[in-house]
Amino acid sequence: MDDRTAGAGTHSGEAMMKRHLPAMKKHLRNMRVHLLATVAYALALPAHAQERSVAITIDDVPNVHLYTADGHSSRLLKKLDSLDLPVAIFINEGHLKQNQDFEQNKMLLQSWISKPYMTVGNHSYSHPNYGEIGFDAFSEDVLKGEELTRKMAEKAGKKLDYFRFPFNGMGKDSAEQVRMRAFLIEHQYISTPFTVESEDWLFTQLYEKALKEGKLEEAKAIGNRYVDLSLKLFDHFEGVALKVVGKPIKQIYLCHDNRLNTDYLPVLVQKLKEKQYRMISLGEAMADPAYKLPLHYHGNWGFSWVYRWVKDAGERRSLMQREPSDKEAQQAYEALTKGRK
Numbered sequence: 001m002d003d004r005t006a007g008a009g010t011h012s013g014e015a016m017m018k019r020h021l022p023a024m025k026k027h028l029r030n031m032r033v034h035l036l037a038t039v040a041y042a043l044a045l046p047a048h049a050q051e052r053s054v055a056i057t058i059d060d061v062p063n064v065h066l067y068t069a070d071g072h073s074s075r076l077l078k079k080l081d082s083l084d085l086p087v088a089i090f091i092n093e094g095h096l097k098q099n100q101d102f103e104q105n106k107m108l109l110q111s112w113i114s115k116p117y118m119t120v121g122n123h124s125y126s127h128p129n130y131g132e133i134g135f136d137a138f139s140e141d142v143l144k145g146e147e148l149t150r151k152m153a154e155k156a157g158k159k160l161d162y163f164r165f166p167f168n169g170m171g172k173d174s175a176e177q178v179r180m181r182a183f184l185i186e187h188q189y190i191s192t193p194f195t196v197e198s199e200d201w202l203f204t205q206l207y208e209k210a211l212k213e214g215k216l217e218e219a220k221a222i223g224n225r226y227v228d229l230s231l232k233l234f235d236h237f238e239g240v241a242l243k244v245v246g247k248p249i250k251q252i253y254l255c256h257d258n259r260l261n262t263d264y265l266p267v268l269v270q271k272l273k274e275k276q277y278r279m280i281s282l283g284e285a286m287a288d289p290a291y292k293l294p295l296h297y298h299g300n301w302g303f304s305w306v307y308r309w310v311k312d313a314g315e316r317r318s319l320m321q322r323e324p325s326d327k328e329a330q331q332a333y334e335a336l337t338k339g340r341k
Contacts (some may be wrong), residue, residue, distance in 0.1 A: 053278040054251040055285035056269070057194065059123055059164065061089040061112055064098050064105045064259040070285050072104055074260040077112060083269055088282035089113075090123035090164045090192070091259075093145050106148065113149070114156045120280045121162035121192060122146050131172040131300030132167060139183050151189070162282065163189035168254075168302030177298060193291060193305040194254035194281070198230040198236050199326075202333045204260035209336065211259070223264040225326055231275070232324040232329060239288070240306050240319050248279060249306075250288040 067074055076287065080087055089112055089237075096105040115121050125145035130138040146160060153160045163184055170178035170191070184191055203226040210219035234251065241249045255261050269279070285291075289310070297308040310316040 003069040004022060005196060007280055014136050024081060036244050044323055048157045051248040052251075052276055053280045053285070054196075054234075054253050054272060055267075055280050055282045056085065056089060056253050056255070057069060057088040057090065057121075057164075057192070058261070059254060059256050060095070060127070061123075061257045061326075062095055062105065062108045064101065064108065066257070066262070067108050072101070072108075074108060074111070076265070078282050078329075079266050080117075081115070082292060083266060084340050085140045085269065085279035086117050086119065086281035087115075087193075088119035088121055089160065090162070091145070091149050092123050092125065092127050092166075094126040095147055096148070103319075109276065110155075113152045113158070118158075119162065120149065120153045120156075120158055120160055121282075122149060122162055122189065123164050124166050127166040129167050129169050129300070131169045131176070135176065135183075138180070141189070142183075142189075161188070161190050164192040164194075165302075167300075168194065168332060169300040171298075172300050174298040176223070190286065192252075193253045194284075195241070195249070196230070196233050196251055197254040197304065197306050198226065198233050199329070200226060200255045200258065200260055203329060204256070204258040205336060206329060206332055207260045207263075217283050222329070223260060223267070226260060227268050227271060229324060229326050230273055234272070234277075235273070236322070236324055237304060237306050238301070241321075244306060244309050245293070249290040250310060251277075252282065254284050260302060313332040 001030075006104075014061065021315065062074065063076075066076075080231050091108075091109065091112075095278045096102055096109065099105070112118060122145050123140045124138075127143055130137060135140075142163065150160045171180055181191065201220055206223045207219055207226075210222060230253075238248065241247075241251075254264065273279070291305070295305070295308045296311045307320055310319065
């Protein structure tokens with residue numbers, strides 16, 4: 001190749017580069033934008049994960065039947081001692097008279113209330129459904145449910161600020177709900193919502209039956225299914241909250257004082273921590289502005305507050321229909337309860 005050929009090749013290459021330069025610059029710009037977007041997304045992931053938080057709340061405290069069966073010891077309370085997380089409990093004082101050990105049951109309740117990590121709430125005396133018994137009977141049951149609890153809370157240096165409706169039924173219509181809300185405010189109660197609940201009351205009956213029959217592997221499978229469903233429900237309600245509220249919310253998990261949670265609530269808590277959930281107090285959760293949103297549902301069904309924030313009833317039903325469930329467990333529970341009749 002002589003100098004003329006080499007020169008021609010050089011000029012031809014330069015011309016080609018000039019022709020393709022705009023396209024190359026555009027490609028580089030696109031790469032840069034894509035790279036910046038990828039970095040931004042990667043940086044956003046931990047921030048989004050840190051926004052995940054949940055308050056653990058336990059209803060129907062204390063379970064005196066378990067307490068007696070376990071030799072006057074609350075295994076769930078001992079597990080909570082080791083978990084190092086804030087917990088809120090909602091108390092039914094009527095439980096104290098469900099067996100002959102009233103004085104010991106009072107000591108059990110005081111031990112729950114006195115824990116430094118425990119927030120105390122009233123869940124009524126006998127767990128009636130407000131929508132079924134009406135204002136007069138229900139308000140009387142609320143006040144009866146605080147007689148011992150308030151004294152024990154004061155002894156522990158705590159206030160009795162929170163109330164949760166049994167069955168999460170706030171009244172049969174908007175007028176009844178407004179009336180009871182005014183009553184609770186008058187008595188300095190904060191009505192306590194929840195966002196996630198996974199039918200642990202159903203699973204525990206299947207779980208206890210399997211344990212009673214010595215079917216340990218079946219019991220383990222039921223416990224694991226409870227945890228798996230709970231995690232799916234957290235994912236579901238995180239998604240619904242983003243759609244309804246527009247951002248992550250501080251979740252409130254509702255469960256119960258039962259055998260299942262004695263064995264599997266620590267497992268669920270660990271799984272939630274692995275999903276980057278921060279365990280927070282009920283007070284911190286309730287400080288989320290989402291819990292000041294208007295409620296657009298005025299019936300007595302006890303479903304999640306995330307649904308109650310949805311104004312359009314059709315959209316609410318659609319979201320509820322997508323909620324994860326365990327049909328097999330529900331069918332087994334129906335068969336179990338039918339067999340008891």
